[in-house]
Amino acid sequence: MALSNRITCLFLLAVLVPPSSTLQSAEHNKYVLAIGIDGLRTDALDAAKTPNIDALKANGSFSNACKILGPRYQKNDTISGPGWTSYLTGVWADKHGVHDNKFGGRKISRYPHFFNLVKQQFPDYRTASFVDWYPIDKYVVTKADVRVGYEAHGSDGYTVFDQHIADRAVKVLAEQDVRASMVYFGATDENGHRFGFHPSVPQYMRSIEKVDQHVGRLIEAIKSRPNYAREDWLILISSDHGGEGKGHGSGHQVPNIHNIYLIVSGASAAKGEFQQQVYLVDLVATALKHLDVPFQPQWQLDGKPVGLVPRQQ
Numbered sequence: 001m002a003l004s005n006r007i008t009c010l011f012l013l014a015v016l017v018p019p020s021s022t023l024q025s026a027e028h029n030k031y032v033l034a035i036g037i038d039g040l041r042t043d044a045l046d047a048a049k050t051p052n053i054d055a056l057k058a059n060g061s062f063s064n065a066c067k068i069l070g071p072r073y074q075k076n077d078t079i080s081g082p083g084w085t086s087y088l089t090g091v092w093a094d095k096h097g098v099h100d101n102k103f104g105g106r107k108i109s110r111y112p113h114f115f116n117l118v119k120q121q122f123p124d125y126r127t128a129s130f131v132d133w134y135p136i137d138k139y140v141v142t143k144a145d146v147r148v149g150y151e152a153h154g155s156d157g158y159t160v161f162d163q164h165i166a167d168r169a170v171k172v173l174a175e176q177d178v179r180a181s182m183v184y185f186g187a188t189d190e191n192g193h194r195f196g197f198h199p200s201v202p203q204y205m206r207s208i209e210k211v212d213q214h215v216g217r218l219i220e221a222i223k224s225r226p227n228y229a230r231e232d233w234l235i236l237i238s239s240d241h242g243g244e245g246k247g248h249g250s251g252h253q254v255p256n257i258h259n260i261y262l263i264v265s266g267a268s269a270a271k272g273e274f275q276q277q278v279y280l281v282d283l284v285a286t287a288l289k290h291l292d293v294p295f296q297p298q299w300q301l302d303g304k305p306v307g308l309v310p311r312q313q
Protein backbone atom coordinates (compact mmCIF):
# COMPACT_ATOMS: atom_id res chain seq x y z
CA MET A 1 0.00 0.00 0.00
CA ALA A 2 1.35 3.37 -0.97
CA LEU A 3 2.06 5.69 1.91
CA SER A 4 -0.53 8.23 0.81
CA ASN A 5 -3.19 5.51 0.61
CA ARG A 6 -2.26 4.27 4.08
CA ILE A 7 -2.51 7.77 5.48
CA THR A 8 -5.89 8.16 3.80
CA CYS A 9 -7.04 4.86 5.31
CA LEU A 10 -5.87 5.84 8.79
CA PHE A 11 -7.58 9.15 8.44
CA LEU A 12 -10.83 7.49 7.39
CA LEU A 13 -10.53 5.04 10.28
CA ALA A 14 -10.12 7.89 12.73
CA VAL A 15 -13.21 9.61 11.33
CA LEU A 16 -15.35 6.49 11.16
CA VAL A 17 -14.37 4.88 14.46
CA PRO A 18 -14.30 7.43 17.26
CA PRO A 19 -13.16 6.31 20.73
CA SER A 20 -15.77 4.23 22.51
CA SER A 21 -16.59 6.94 25.05
CA THR A 22 -17.26 9.41 22.27
CA LEU A 23 -19.36 6.86 20.45
CA GLN A 24 -21.38 6.17 23.57
CA SER A 25 -22.08 9.78 24.39
CA ALA A 26 -22.65 10.72 20.77
CA GLU A 27 -25.08 7.92 20.09
CA HIS A 28 -26.80 7.59 23.44
CA ASN A 29 -27.07 10.84 25.31
CA LYS A 30 -28.22 10.22 28.84
CA TYR A 31 -31.40 11.65 30.32
CA VAL A 32 -33.19 11.19 33.63
CA LEU A 33 -36.85 11.72 34.48
CA ALA A 34 -37.70 11.27 38.17
CA ILE A 35 -41.41 10.96 38.91
CA GLY A 36 -42.67 11.43 42.47
CA ILE A 37 -46.13 10.19 43.53
CA ASP A 38 -47.04 11.42 47.00
CA GLY A 39 -48.47 8.91 49.47
CA LEU A 40 -48.46 5.95 47.09
CA ARG A 41 -49.17 2.81 49.07
CA THR A 42 -47.64 -0.25 47.44
CA ASP A 43 -50.58 -2.65 47.57
CA ALA A 44 -52.82 0.04 46.13
CA LEU A 45 -50.49 0.52 43.16
CA ASP A 46 -50.46 -3.26 42.68
CA ALA A 47 -54.27 -3.36 42.63
CA ALA A 48 -54.87 -0.25 40.52
CA LYS A 49 -55.19 -0.29 36.73
CA THR A 50 -51.91 1.38 35.83
CA PRO A 51 -50.77 0.16 32.39
CA ASN A 52 -48.16 2.89 32.00
CA ILE A 53 -46.44 2.30 35.32
CA ASP A 54 -46.74 -1.46 34.74
CA ALA A 55 -44.88 -1.06 31.45
CA LEU A 56 -42.10 0.87 33.18
CA LYS A 57 -41.84 -1.87 35.81
CA ALA A 58 -41.60 -4.51 33.09
CA ASN A 59 -38.75 -2.60 31.45
CA GLY A 60 -36.70 -2.16 34.61
CA SER A 61 -35.93 -3.02 38.20
CA PHE A 62 -38.48 -2.56 40.95
CA SER A 63 -39.13 -3.10 44.63
CA ASN A 64 -42.30 -2.70 46.67
CA ALA A 65 -40.23 -2.71 49.87
CA CYS A 66 -38.02 0.32 49.32
CA LYS A 67 -37.43 1.98 52.71
CA ILE A 68 -38.11 5.66 53.38
CA LEU A 69 -36.00 5.44 56.55
CA GLY A 70 -32.33 4.57 56.66
CA PRO A 71 -30.59 1.97 58.76
CA ARG A 72 -28.49 4.73 60.30
CA TYR A 73 -31.09 7.37 61.10
CA GLN A 74 -34.86 7.25 61.61
CA LYS A 75 -35.75 10.17 63.84
CA ASN A 76 -37.66 12.15 61.23
CA ASP A 77 -41.41 11.78 60.90
CA THR A 78 -42.82 9.64 58.05
CA ILE A 79 -44.35 12.59 56.24
CA SER A 80 -43.83 14.60 53.08
CA GLY A 81 -41.18 17.13 54.16
CA PRO A 82 -38.44 14.69 55.13
CA GLY A 83 -39.56 12.15 52.52
CA TRP A 84 -39.27 14.45 49.53
CA THR A 85 -36.08 16.00 50.84
CA SER A 86 -34.47 12.56 51.09
CA TYR A 87 -35.81 11.71 47.62
CA LEU A 88 -34.31 14.89 46.11
CA THR A 89 -31.00 15.18 47.99
CA GLY A 90 -29.97 11.53 48.34
CA VAL A 91 -29.18 11.86 52.04
CA TRP A 92 -31.09 11.06 55.24
CA ALA A 93 -32.68 13.60 57.56
CA ASP A 94 -29.75 13.83 59.99
CA LYS A 95 -27.86 15.47 57.11
CA HIS A 96 -30.53 17.45 55.22
CA GLY A 97 -32.11 18.49 58.51
CA VAL A 98 -35.79 18.28 57.47
CA HIS A 99 -37.73 16.34 60.10
CA ASP A 100 -41.26 17.58 59.49
CA ASN A 101 -43.30 19.76 57.13
CA LYS A 102 -42.04 23.01 58.62
CA PHE A 103 -38.61 22.53 57.04
CA GLY A 104 -36.97 24.24 60.03
CA GLY A 105 -33.35 23.21 60.51
CA ARG A 106 -33.00 22.43 56.83
CA LYS A 107 -29.46 22.27 55.48
CA ILE A 108 -30.30 22.29 51.81
CA SER A 109 -27.38 24.56 50.93
CA ARG A 110 -25.03 21.92 52.35
CA TYR A 111 -26.97 18.92 50.96
CA PRO A 112 -28.63 20.35 47.86
CA HIS A 113 -31.15 19.17 45.34
CA PHE A 114 -29.47 16.72 42.94
CA PHE A 115 -29.72 19.25 40.08
CA ASN A 116 -26.86 21.08 41.84
CA LEU A 117 -24.71 17.96 41.78
CA VAL A 118 -25.42 17.41 38.08
CA LYS A 119 -24.47 21.00 37.28
CA GLN A 120 -21.24 20.87 39.29
CA GLN A 121 -20.03 18.33 36.73
CA PHE A 122 -22.01 19.40 33.68
CA PRO A 123 -22.89 23.11 33.98
CA ASP A 124 -24.52 23.08 30.55
CA TYR A 125 -26.98 20.29 31.35
CA ARG A 126 -30.46 21.76 31.60
CA THR A 127 -32.78 20.75 34.41
CA ALA A 128 -36.52 21.04 35.01
CA SER A 129 -38.71 20.80 38.11
CA PHE A 130 -42.51 20.52 38.21
CA VAL A 131 -44.19 20.39 41.64
CA ASP A 132 -47.53 21.40 43.12
CA TRP A 133 -46.72 20.74 46.76
CA TYR A 134 -45.28 24.19 47.18
CA PRO A 135 -42.84 23.64 50.10
CA ILE A 136 -40.67 21.47 47.85
CA ASP A 137 -40.35 24.29 45.35
CA LYS A 138 -39.88 26.88 48.08
CA TYR A 139 -37.33 25.07 50.24
CA VAL A 140 -35.61 22.35 48.21
CA VAL A 141 -35.60 23.13 44.48
CA THR A 142 -32.60 25.05 43.17
CA LYS A 143 -30.68 25.08 39.89
CA ALA A 144 -33.81 24.34 37.87
CA ASP A 145 -33.61 25.95 34.43
CA VAL A 146 -37.31 25.27 34.01
CA ARG A 147 -39.12 25.70 37.29
CA VAL A 148 -42.85 25.16 37.66
CA GLY A 149 -44.01 25.49 41.26
CA TYR A 150 -47.75 25.60 41.89
CA GLU A 151 -49.41 25.92 45.24
CA ALA A 152 -52.34 23.52 44.91
CA HIS A 153 -55.45 24.88 46.61
CA GLY A 154 -59.19 24.29 46.82
CA SER A 155 -60.99 20.99 47.20
CA ASP A 156 -59.48 18.50 44.77
CA GLY A 157 -56.66 21.03 44.44
CA TYR A 158 -54.03 18.46 43.60
CA THR A 159 -56.25 16.74 41.07
CA VAL A 160 -56.56 20.07 39.26
CA PHE A 161 -52.95 21.16 39.64
CA ASP A 162 -51.48 17.73 38.84
CA GLN A 163 -53.10 18.18 35.44
CA HIS A 164 -51.34 21.52 35.01
CA ILE A 165 -48.09 19.92 36.13
CA ALA A 166 -48.48 17.15 33.56
CA ASP A 167 -49.36 19.63 30.79
CA ARG A 168 -46.32 21.80 31.47
CA ALA A 169 -43.96 18.81 31.82
CA VAL A 170 -45.20 17.16 28.63
CA LYS A 171 -44.39 20.28 26.62
CA VAL A 172 -40.92 20.70 28.09
CA LEU A 173 -39.99 17.03 27.80
CA ALA A 174 -41.08 16.93 24.17
CA GLU A 175 -39.53 20.20 23.05
CA GLN A 176 -36.51 21.02 25.19
CA ASP A 177 -33.18 19.37 25.81
CA VAL A 178 -33.51 18.83 29.55
CA ARG A 179 -31.11 16.21 30.92
CA ALA A 180 -32.57 15.92 34.42
CA SER A 181 -36.24 16.43 35.28
CA MET A 182 -38.39 15.88 38.33
CA VAL A 183 -42.19 15.73 38.13
CA TYR A 184 -44.27 15.56 41.30
CA PHE A 185 -47.93 14.51 41.65
CA GLY A 186 -49.89 15.11 44.87
CA ALA A 187 -53.49 13.97 44.32
CA THR A 188 -52.82 10.49 45.66
CA ASP A 189 -51.88 11.84 49.08
CA GLU A 190 -54.77 14.29 49.08
CA ASN A 191 -57.28 11.51 48.38
CA GLY A 192 -55.65 9.21 50.90
CA HIS A 193 -56.08 11.80 53.63
CA ARG A 194 -59.67 12.52 52.66
CA PHE A 195 -60.94 9.02 51.97
CA GLY A 196 -58.31 6.53 53.15
CA PHE A 197 -55.06 5.02 51.92
CA HIS A 198 -56.25 1.57 50.89
CA PRO A 199 -56.91 -0.54 47.79
CA SER A 200 -60.61 -0.75 48.80
CA VAL A 201 -61.06 3.04 48.65
CA PRO A 202 -62.36 4.02 45.17
CA GLN A 203 -61.34 7.68 45.36
CA TYR A 204 -57.78 6.77 46.32
CA MET A 205 -57.58 4.15 43.59
CA ARG A 206 -58.95 6.55 40.96
CA SER A 207 -56.30 9.09 41.93
CA ILE A 208 -53.56 6.50 41.35
CA GLU A 209 -55.05 5.61 37.98
CA LYS A 210 -55.19 9.29 37.04
CA VAL A 211 -51.53 9.71 37.91
CA ASP A 212 -50.79 6.70 35.72
CA GLN A 213 -52.42 8.54 32.82
CA HIS A 214 -50.16 11.52 33.50
CA VAL A 215 -47.17 9.18 33.52
CA GLY A 216 -48.28 7.78 30.18
CA ARG A 217 -48.35 11.27 28.68
CA LEU A 218 -44.84 12.00 29.99
CA ILE A 219 -43.53 8.82 28.38
CA GLU A 220 -45.28 9.62 25.10
CA ALA A 221 -43.71 13.08 25.14
CA ILE A 222 -40.26 11.56 25.58
CA LYS A 223 -40.85 9.09 22.75
CA SER A 224 -41.95 11.91 20.46
CA ARG A 225 -38.57 13.63 20.68
CA PRO A 226 -36.89 13.90 17.27
CA ASN A 227 -33.66 12.31 18.54
CA TYR A 228 -35.29 9.76 20.83
CA ALA A 229 -33.60 6.85 19.03
CA ARG A 230 -30.22 8.27 20.03
CA GLU A 231 -31.17 9.03 23.62
CA ASP A 232 -30.96 6.81 26.69
CA TRP A 233 -33.71 7.78 29.13
CA LEU A 234 -33.83 6.48 32.66
CA ILE A 235 -37.25 6.80 34.31
CA LEU A 236 -37.34 6.68 38.10
CA ILE A 237 -40.56 6.41 40.11
CA SER A 238 -40.87 6.53 43.87
CA SER A 239 -42.82 8.11 46.71
CA ASP A 240 -42.25 9.74 50.08
CA HIS A 241 -44.37 7.38 52.23
CA GLY A 242 -47.38 5.08 52.01
CA GLY A 243 -50.39 5.35 54.30
CA GLU A 244 -52.60 3.58 56.84
CA GLY A 245 -56.16 4.65 57.53
CA LYS A 246 -56.25 8.35 56.68
CA GLY A 247 -52.70 9.22 57.65
CA HIS A 248 -49.06 8.28 57.59
CA GLY A 249 -47.36 10.14 60.45
CA SER A 250 -45.31 8.24 63.03
CA GLY A 251 -45.20 5.24 60.71
CA HIS A 252 -41.80 3.92 61.74
CA GLN A 253 -43.24 0.53 62.67
CA VAL A 254 -45.95 0.42 59.99
CA PRO A 255 -44.84 -1.37 56.81
CA ASN A 256 -47.69 0.11 54.73
CA ILE A 257 -46.22 3.52 55.54
CA HIS A 258 -42.45 3.04 55.52
CA ASN A 259 -42.30 0.71 52.52
CA ILE A 260 -42.70 2.31 49.11
CA TYR A 261 -42.11 1.48 45.47
CA LEU A 262 -38.86 2.20 43.69
CA ILE A 263 -38.87 1.68 39.93
CA VAL A 264 -35.73 2.13 37.79
CA SER A 265 -36.72 1.79 34.15
CA GLY A 266 -35.18 2.12 30.71
CA ALA A 267 -32.74 0.57 28.27
CA SER A 268 -29.91 0.92 30.81
CA ALA A 269 -31.90 -0.63 33.66
CA ALA A 270 -31.53 -4.21 34.84
CA LYS A 271 -34.76 -6.17 34.60
CA GLY A 272 -36.74 -7.79 37.41
CA GLU A 273 -37.40 -7.40 41.10
CA PHE A 274 -34.58 -6.05 43.25
CA GLN A 275 -32.94 -8.85 45.18
CA GLN A 276 -31.34 -6.48 47.69
CA GLN A 277 -32.80 -3.93 50.12
CA VAL A 278 -33.15 -0.57 48.39
CA TYR A 279 -33.71 2.85 49.93
CA LEU A 280 -35.31 6.13 48.95
CA VAL A 281 -31.90 7.84 48.95
CA ASP A 282 -30.71 5.44 46.24
CA LEU A 283 -32.76 7.38 43.70
CA VAL A 284 -30.38 10.35 43.46
CA ALA A 285 -27.27 8.15 43.33
CA THR A 286 -28.88 6.15 40.51
CA ALA A 287 -29.80 9.29 38.57
CA LEU A 288 -26.27 10.70 38.91
CA LYS A 289 -24.68 7.42 37.87
CA HIS A 290 -26.84 7.22 34.77
CA LEU A 291 -25.81 10.77 33.82
CA ASP A 292 -22.12 9.84 34.30
CA VAL A 293 -21.72 12.36 37.11
CA PRO A 294 -18.66 11.39 39.18
CA PHE A 295 -19.53 11.21 42.88
CA GLN A 296 -17.64 13.66 45.06
CA PRO A 297 -16.80 12.53 48.62
CA GLN A 298 -17.88 15.87 50.08
CA TRP A 299 -21.43 15.25 48.89
CA GLN A 300 -21.70 12.48 51.51
CA LEU A 301 -24.44 10.74 49.59
CA ASP A 302 -26.22 8.07 51.61
CA GLY A 303 -27.57 6.19 48.62
CA LYS A 304 -25.91 4.04 46.00
CA PRO A 305 -26.75 3.40 42.35
CA VAL A 306 -29.19 0.52 41.98
CA GLY A 307 -30.85 -1.28 39.10
CA LEU A 308 -28.46 -0.21 36.36
CA VAL A 309 -26.78 -2.59 33.96
CA PRO A 310 -22.99 -2.16 34.29
CA ARG A 311 -21.64 -0.25 31.30
CA GLN A 312 -18.37 -0.76 29.47
CA GLN A 313 -16.29 2.37 29.71
Ligand SMILES: [Zn+2]
Nearest residue numbers: 038039080240
Ligand atom coordinates in the same frame (compact mmCIF):
# COMPACT_ATOMS: atom_id res chain seq x y z
ZN1 LIG B 1 -46.42 12.99 51.40
